[in-house]
Amino acid sequence: MMQDNQSLIRYTTVDLFSGCGGMSLGFENAGFDVVAAFDNWKPAIDVYRKNFKHPIFEQDLSDTDSAIKAIQAYRPEVIIGGPPCQDFSTAGRQDENGGRAALSVAYARIVASILPRWFVMENVATIRNSSSFKTACSIFRSAGYGLTCKVLNAAFCGVPQTRKRMFVIGGLGEADCFLGGSLESRLSEKPMTIRDYLGDSLGTEHYFRVPTNYSRRGVFSIDEPSMTIRAIDRPIPPGYKGNPKDSAPVSEARVLTPKERSYIQTFPEEFEFFGGKSDMNTMIGNAVPVKLAEYVASTLLQYVGERDGL
Secondary structure, X not given: OOOXXXXXXXXXXXXXXXXXXXXXXXXXXXXXXXXXXXXXXXHHHHHHHHHOOOOEEEOOOOOHHHHHHHHHOOOOOEEEEOOOOHHHOOOOOOOHHHOOHHHHHHHHHHHHHHOOOEEEEEEEHHHHHOHHHHHHHHHHHHOOEEEEEEEEEHHHOOOOEOOEEEEEEEEEOOOOOOOHHHHHHOOOOOOOOHHHHHXXXXXXXXXXXXXXXXXXXXXXXXXXXXXXXXXXXXOOOOOOOOOOOOOOOHHHOEOOOHHHHHHHOOOOOOOOOXXXXXXXXXXXXXXXXXXXXXXXXXXXXXXXXXHHOO
């Protein structure tokens, strides 16, 4: 919905675990025809529905039999999605038994049953160390997919944020690593800073992000990539006295608003977020950055176009 270049749109695409729509928007911007989305969290579904013309369905994707029936109706050529990843996150416990780990396996089973020509799965970089990741990859390969597994730092993909994420791109009948060289060759030479992307529009040179403990810095400059946008944020606590690595005294910094955090996730200004502040921070922090999704999507589209002679 966010762009009118209909002449570029091709390849029917469905987004699973879509959240508020970062991956959908990135793939749309690259030229894919996203026709439906599925998720199970109502606040994000409501925001998604407000911002896209195609439908989104409230669906428990861990119930794979029911999900497959609903998704098959769209006959997708491409399935994309980022199964919830908190149990693998470095900010979490990295506990595979937390329940969310199984969703990557559910995603793989859905893909293996529907057999789209291509798929893209996004997750935190640490998922590569998990047995669930190995199980998912085994399911993909048994279904006939060649896999490109690549950790990308968003700061080198058009996003003003240090954010490392694993992408698994699958193609039926493709060789393993079929897209790896293309993904690598298009990376920028330098990481993108907040000022590179937003200029002086934030009206501040420094911002505060609550560190995981007070031995770490909390004040950062807009002349560096943002730290990873998380699903939570807090006001500057009175107990924070500063850190030698801070870019400025804490008195010169402020916290970013949810809308500003969405800009660093590369959502456009016209993308509408609403609901409680906690819900908005969660959906923004958990989203795939739009420009990161677009980077992967455009790389895949170029490969597919060359393969198909388009």
